[in-house]
Amino acid sequence: MRAENESHPFIAYLEAQLPAMTELLTRIVSIESFSTDKAGVDEVGRLIAHELRSRGAEVTVFPQTTTGDHVLGIFNRGAGSPIAMILHMDTVHPRGSFASRYRIEDGRMYGPGVFDMKASHVIALYAVQTLQALGQMPNREIRMLFTADEEIGSFTSEALIVEQARGAQLVMVMEPALADGRLKSSRRGVGNFKVVVHGRASHAGGGHERGINAIQEMAHHVLAIQALTDYQRGIATTVSEIKGGIAQNVVPDRCEIHVDARANTQADAEWLTGQIYALRPVLPGARLEISGKFERPPMECDAERLAIFERMKQIVAPILTLEHGPSGAGSDAAFTAPIAPTMDGLGAVGDGLHAVDEHIILASLIERTAMNALILQAW
Numbered sequence: 001m002r003a004e005n006e007s008h009p010f011i012a013y014l015e016a017q018l019p020a021m022t023e024l025l026t027r028i029v030s031i032e033s034f035s036t037d038k039a040g041v042d043e044v045g046r047l048i049a050h051e052l053r054s055r056g057a058e059v060t061v062f063p064q065t066t067t068g069d070h071v072l073g074i075f076n077r078g079a080g081s082p083i084a085m086i087l088h089m090d091t092v093h094p095r096g097s098f099a100s101r102y103r104i105e106d107g108r109m110y111g112p113g114v115f116d117m118k119a120s121h122v123i124a125l126y127a128v129q130t131l132q133a134l135g136q137m138p139n140r141e142i143r144m145l146f147t148a149d150e151e152i153g154s155f156t157s158e159a160l161i162v163e164q165a166r167g168a169q170l171v172m173v174m175e176p177a178l179a180d181g182r183l184k185s186s187r188r189g190v191g192n193f194k195v196v197v198h199g200r201a202s203h204a205g206g207g208h209e210r211g212i213n214a215i216q217e218m219a220h221h222v223l224a225i226q227a228l229t230d231y232q233r234g235i236a237t238t239v240s241e242i243k244g245g246i247a248q249n250v251v252p253d254r255c256e257i258h259v260d261a262r263a264n265t266q267a268d269a270e271w272l273t274g275q276i277y278a279l280r281p282v283l284p285g286a287r288l289e290i291s292g293k294f295e296r297p298p299m300e301c302d303a304e305r306l307a308i309f310e311r312m313k314q315i316v317a318p319i320l321t322l323e324h325g326p327s328g329a330g331s332d333a334a335f336t337a338p339i340a341p342t343m344d345g346l347g348a349v350g351d352g353l354h355a356v357d358e359h360i361i362l363a364s365l366i367e368r369t370a371m372n373a374l375i376l377q378a379w
Helices: 009-030 038-054 114-133 158-165 214-226 266-277 303-316 364-378
Strands: 058-062 070-075 080-088 103-105 108-110 140-147 170-173 183-187 189-198 236-244 254-263 287-296 324-327 342-344 359-361
Touching (some): 009 038, 009 108, 038 058, 038 070, 038 114, 038 140, 080 114, 080 158, 080 364, 108 114, 114 140, 114 359, 170 364, 183 303, 183 342, 189 214, 189 266, 214 236, 254 266, 266 287, 359 364
Parallel strands (some): 170 342, 183 324
Antiparallel strands (some): 103 108, 189 254, 189 287
């Protein structure tokens, strides 16, 4: 929420920069970067590397084979009190989405990935530019890490994220804000599990009694896993994929499911993991094979998180009144929170996360950039 006093010099500078910010964001959004589209993600990375260098950053590119390359920009290398800003370049929108979804209308920009989280690229870059232009760049190392695989689990970037968080005085995870502008002070843990049932194949007519139907066995476990959902505790389980059978007239000997598991606390993540691994066969002769884990632990809104928020609230008070709230999704904050002071949701204000109407409020680019600049300066 914008404070009454809008005369802050950061706001005045950024109001003049809004057309350039909008143009840069349009360029980034127009480069479609679905997580598995390495060419698209790498094209975004090249643009980001150019923008970082143009602002004086030392840039390192970390080549990848299965995903896009990761890009790290460092300002003031070796200076004290480092701050790490974590961003991702990949989106959930496949190539071909831009043409039908991009538009600017009623003060909003619509487009694939504009909210999650390409607007954050512009916010981070212009936060540093604002400090530089107004002669207020702090004597501290600022690390901007742009990763390529956040939407698919950060499998190739997790170690790099952890490396940049180590020794940081603050980690700013630049995911979008909640729809009403609040920071994200907690994140659900995210687990991925696979359950495979091994049965026995037989003819569906002539040898039915000799078969062990893997799909029938799995039906028991689908219901048991779904029943673990407990909204009061913040636990959600989703059997999101199922595969089984090879032909219409064969008793299937194999069936597998993917389970998406979410938990608000580490204790519940461990409990949920135990419940899934405790599944046992129901049909005589069936066998279960279970694998998986919580790949992103929860980021809990504990005393440390509240203290971080209160300090941020005081820092940005000259330009806005800051609030916070929980997010039901996971993010890379899960990897940094155990290592360094972390806050999430510092990106743009908008809505339609991962949807066809994904959008940001363009004016929020000014406010959120100024907010991030103040935090970089004063933390």
